[in-house]
Amino acid sequence: MKKITLSLLMLLPFLCFSQDTLVKWTFPTTPGDSVADGGITANLTMNISANGGTSAMTNSSGATTYSASATKWDAGSGVKFWQIKVVTLGYQTLTLSSKQRSSNTGPRDFKVQYKVDYTGTWTDVPGATVADTNNWSRGVLSNVALPSACENKDTVYIRWIMTSNTSANAGTVASTGTSRIDDIAVLGNLLTGINAYTVQHDVKLMQSENTITLALTDQPKEIRVYDIIGNLVYDIAKPAMTTAINTSKFNSGIYVVKILFNDNSVATRKISLM
Numbered sequence: 001m002k003k004i005t006l007s008l009l010m011l012l013p014f015l016c017f018s019q020d021t022l023v024k025w026t027f028p029t030t031p032g033d034s035v036a037d038g039g040i041t042a043n044l045t046m047n048i049s050a051n052g053g054t055s056a057m058t059n060s061s062g063a064t065t066y067s068a069s070a071t072k073w074d075a076g077s078g079v080k081f082w083q084i085k086v087v088t089l090g091y092q093t094l095t096l097s098s099k100q101r102s103s104n105t106g107p108r109d110f111k112v113q114y115k116v117d118y119t120g121t122w123t124d125v126p127g128a129t130v131a132d133t134n135n136w137s138r139g140v141l142s143n144v145a146l147p148s149a150c151e152n153k154d155t156v157y158i159r160w161i162m163t164s165n166t167s168a169n170a171g172t173v174a175s176t177g178t179s180r181i182d183d184i185a186v187l188g189n190l191l192t193g194i195n196a197y198t199v200q201h202d203v204k205l206m207q208s209e210n211t212i213t214l215a216l217t218d219q220p221k222e223i224r225v226y227d228i229i230g231n232l233v234y235d236i237a238k239p240a241m242t243t244a245i246n247t248s249k250f251n252s253g254i255y256v257v258k259i260l261f262n263d264n265s266v267a268t269r270k271i272s273l274m
Contacts, residue, residue: 019095019187020232023086026183027066030059034068039186041237042087042222048184051159052080060180063099063136067182073107073162074175080107081161082181088153089221090260091188094146096125096158098184100132100139104169106177108132110139110160114146117155123147130160133168136182143187152191152264190226190258191266201267203259210248212271214259216241222260228253247273 023039025048034047034057050057050070060069073080088094102108112128115121125146132139150156160181167173204215214223223243225234233255234245245257250273257269 019093019189020091020226020230022088022091022094022186022188023084024183024185025068025084026064027059027062027068030066033059040087040222040224040232041235042089046085046087048082048084048181050080050179051083052076054080054179060178062180062182063101064183067099067101067180069178069180071106071178072175073102073177073179074173075165076107076162076173077165078162081110081159082179083157083159084184084186086156086158086186088150088156088186088188089264090152090191090224090258090266092148092151092191094150094186094188095143096128096141096146096184096186097143098141098160099136099182100130100160101136101180101182102132102134102139102168103178104134105167105171105174106132106134106179107162107164107173108166108168108170109162109164111163112141112144113159113161114150115157116149116153118157120157122159122161123149125158129163132179146186151188158186190230190256201259201261201265203267203269205257205269205271210246212245212247212257214239214243214245214257216243216259219262220259221262224258224260226256226258227251228255 023043026037036046054070055072059066110130112125113122128144130139202217206213223239259267
């Protein structure tokens, strides 16, 4: 049986976490669908869509496997776009990556915008413009920083919107021209610092063989467990006030348990499994 030691983490300055994948679309199979291919539990039902009068989304060949694809981008400057939605609660220092490719008569120019909640205002993401040609290596955004306004939010919308009616071959976008998008990923770091610990919660951890049980007095929104280098190893949305975590498949070592509450406050504990 693993032995467990427990301590309260008021701050985590000694842990250098790698970024977690909040949501991603890689379209690994065909015929694929619009649903996310990975991420935290809250984002696993998120969809990607083509909007503003394009055709319905289909799947086509991609940068590695397959991609999302649509036609009817003609006359789309400022009105036609790809869009995703992501929950960022509990995360900061967010980044965005994606790859785009158009056919010769598909749209060349895009920019990325975000808005917080459905009623928010679309705002440009600095440095996130794409001049897309018929080549997966050109229309690439790699770990572009998302503004701090996107951090720790229930709902963030992100869109890639056309900024001209110029096609990939420098002509005019045609109705039959395609735009494809692939390898979308939003990453973030676990929220730490004093703002994450302003509300005190009664959190009790109890051990039995291969199990950690959390007994809470306030309703949790989500429970996550990270290993020492920041990999997410356990995640449950809408957990019960008393939740048992099976640790039988965890390796020995130090883990961080993070509990997100409905008031958006956070409690964090460290455990050591021997």
